[in-house]
Amino acid sequence: MYKVEFEDLATKVYKTLxxxxxxxxxxxxxxxxxxxxxxxxxxxxxxxxxxxxxLAQENLVETISRRGAYVxxxxxxxxxxxxxxxxxxxxxxxxxxxxxxTTEEVAQLxxxxxxxxxxxxxxxxxxxxxxxxxxxxxxxxxSRNRLLYDMLSxxxxxxxSNIKGLLKPPEKSDSExxxxxxxxxxxxxxxxxxxxxxxISDSRDNLLKHxxxxxxx
Amino acid sequence: MYKVEFEDLATKVYKTLxxxxxxxxxxxxxxxxxxxxxxxxxxxxxxxxxxxxxLAQENLVETISRRGAYVxxxxxxxxxxxxxxxxxxxxxxxxxxxxxxTTEEVAQLxxxxxxxxxxxxxxxxxxxxxxxxxxxxxxxxxSRNRLLYDMLSxxxxxxxSNIKGLLKPPEKSDSExxxxxxxxxxxxxxxxxxxxxxxISDSRDNLLKHxxxxxxx
DNA sequence: CTAATGTTTTTTGTATACAATATCTATTGA
DNA sequence: TCAATAGATATTGTATACAAAAAACATTAG
Numbered sequence: 001m002y003k004v005e006f007e008d009l010a011t012k013v014y015k016t017l018x019x020x021x022x023x024x025x026x027x028x029x030x031x032x033x034x035x036x037x038x039x040x041x042x043x044x045x046x047x048x049x050x051x052x053x054x055l056a057q058e059n060l061v062e063t064i065s066r067r068g069a070y071v072x073x074x075x076x077x078x079x080x081x082x083x084x085x086x087x088x089x090x091x092x093x094x095x096x097x098x099x100x101x102t103t104e105e106v107a108q109l110x111x112x113x114x115x116x117x118x119x120x121x122x123x124x125x126x127x128x129x130x131x132x133x134x135x136x137x138x139x140x141x142x143s144r145n146r147l148l149y150d151m152l153s154x155x156x157x158x159x160x161s162n163i164k165g166l167l168k169p170p171e172k173s174d175s176e177x178x179x180x181x182x183x184x185x186x187x188x189x190x191x192x193x194x195x196x197x198x199x200i201s202d203s204r205d206n207l208l209k210h211x212x213x214x215x216x217x
Numbered sequence: 218m219y220k221v222e223f224e225d226l227a228t229k230v231y232k233t234l235x236x237x238x239x240x241x242x243x244x245x246x247x248x249x250x251x252x253x254x255x256x257x258x259x260x261x262x263x264x265x266x267x268x269x270x271x272l273a274q275e276n277l278v279e280t281i282s283r284r285g286a287y288v289x290x291x292x293x294x295x296x297x298x299x300x301x302x303x304x305x306x307x308x309x310x311x312x313x314x315x316x317x318x319t320t321e322e323v324a325q326l327x328x329x330x331x332x333x334x335x336x337x338x339x340x341x342x343x344x345x346x347x348x349x350x351x352x353x354x355x356x357x358x359x360s361r362n363r364l365l366y367d368m369l370s371x372x373x374x375x376x377x378s379n380i381k382g383l384l385k386p387p388e389k390s391d392s393e394x395x396x397x398x399x400x401x402x403x404x405x406x407x408x409x410x411x412x413x414x415x416x417i418s419d420s421r422d423n424l425l426k427h428x429x430x431x432x433x434x
Numbered sequence: 435c436t437a438a439t440g441t442t443t444t445t446t447g448t449a450t451a452c453a454a455t456a457t458c459t460a461t462t463g464a
Numbered sequence: 465t466c467a468a469t470a471g472a473t474a475t476t477g478t479a480t481a482c483a484a485a486a487a488a489c490a491t492t493a494g
Contacts, residue, residue, distance in 0.1 A: 006282050006283060006485095007282065008282045008283075008446090008447065008448090009447075009448075010270065010447085010448095011282070033474090033475075034475070034476070035474085035475070035476095043448085043449090044448060044449045044450075045448095045449085045450090045476090046263075046266075046447075046448050046449065046450090047447080047448070049263075049266075049267055049476095049477090050266055050267060050269075050270040051270075052267075053227065053267040053268075053270035053271045053274070054270045054271065054273070054274040056271070057270070057271040057274040057275055058274055059364065059367070065223050065224065065225045065228070065476085065477085066223060066225075066454085066455055066456070066475085066476060066477075067455090067456070067457095067475090067476080068456095068475070068476075069476095078363070078364075081362045081363070081364060081365070082364060084309065084362065084365075085306065085309070085362070085364060085365060085368075088305040088306055088309055089302065089305055089306070092301060092302070092305050145298045145301065145302070146295070146298070147276065147295075147298060147299060147302060147372075148298070148302060150276070151302075151368060155364075223455095225476090225477065225478090226477075226478075227477085227478095250444095250445075251445070251446070252444085252445070252446095260478085260479090261478060261479045261480075262446090262478095262479085262480095263477075263478050263479065263480090264477080264478070266446095266447090282446085282447085283445085283446060283447075283484085283485060283486065284445090284446080284485095284486070284487095285445075285446075285486095
């Protein structure tokens with residue numbers, strides 16, 4: 001049954017702004033002026049306010065009453081806290097994905113990794129981060145746990161937005177992504193979980209090591 | 218420095234509605250009519266819409282464009298998925314709380330458990346659930362990981378709201394809560410983590426056992 | 435009697451208006 | 465010259481108005 005899906009403006013604006021944060025067009029700390037954005041997006045302030053409310057609730061935006069909304073900037077400690085949570089959750093997602101994954105989904109992940117291979121060669125950092133986000137989020141979607149997906153989407157957006165540069169050499173990530181995909185293809189839950197755990201732990205450790213100088217970029 | 222904190226109406230309405238969901242005044246599946254609620258809360262629809270947007274983003278409310286907003290009802294499978302996530306996260310929170318906890322915080326938890334003791338005797342299910350929520354959320358606050366707190370607040374509200382009755386005898390919960398508090402008082406991270414894991418796992422298992430008849434209440 | 439159609443009412447989505455507050459700029463006083 | 469004050473401007477919070485769509489109700493046709 002074909003069903004017409006209507007999407008209200010608030011939802012469209014929310015998605016647009018979230019993508020602008022993911023792509024780096026909106027930076028942490030940047031003030032979001034309602035009138036400016038409303039004009040730029042061609043809507044009134046009303047749907048924009050709802051979108052802000054959603055983004056604020058999702059911790060991507062911070063609204064200070066009567067002073068305005070800002071793309072939220074995270075402290076290093078907060079980013080580490082996020083990694084602590086990711087370390088608990090992404091292995092769970094990978095474990096589940098190994099159970100549920102379909103051949104179409106395998107093909108999609110393979111396609112993403114081909115693009116990641118290329119971006120690793122060309123050292124295109126922006127693309128590396130975007131594909132990394134998509135790869136991880138695809139696995140969370142395959143896990144069939146909607147709330148897990150939602151939460152990790154938030155965290156991964158925060159990490160992309162707040163961490164300049166990469167937390168490990170892309171060749172290493174590339175290799176780990178491939179190993180992870182192999183485990184998923186082989187329906188090996190235990191291995192998928194273990195690889196994902198190592199993959200995220202590594203990054204957390206590197207984040208800790210860079211806690212003082214990483215702001216210098 | 219004393220600082221005047223202004224809270225906009227949208228935030229007040231959000232908190233009010235969230236509390237109405239926690240207390241059971243608003244039930245899963247219940248339609249939230251904007252005009253009615255606006256009148257009842259004494260505000261215009263504008264802050265109410267922002268509050269809805271926040272609640273929807275938090276997964277407590279489901280808004281269907283052009284049709285309205287409903288307190289979100291979760292399927293049994295979704296509740297199990299939530300437990301899977303809780304099992305990963307609450308032990309992390311307990312482990313951290315054992316590190317950070319202060320004597321004042323110990324006293325607060327002790328006070329909550331005294332109330333839980335009483336409610337266990339009187340079989341006051343509503344109070345048991347409310348104190349359980351407060352006890353768990355206090356531990357997450359003590360963990361000093363804000364995002365962890367926020368996420369678990371959502372999950373625990375969903376569980377209170379969607380699960381009628383209790384998932385284990387209150388005497389058992391009471392006992393486990395006390396053991397947990399002892400571990401926290403003793404700054405024993407490992408033990409706190411272990412106890413919390415068992416505590417939540419038990420409940421998850423009982424939820425699974427009740428998957429078919431639990432809707433009959 | 436039931437299903438289809440038409441009409442009325444209710445609700446939602448959004449733009450706009452207005453008031454309050456914060457921020458910025460200009461002026462004044464020490 | 466710097467700090468304080470006043471005035472202008474910009475922004476935010478909220479109520480209200482209006483249009484569109486959905487829901488409810490009434491009427492008609494088979």
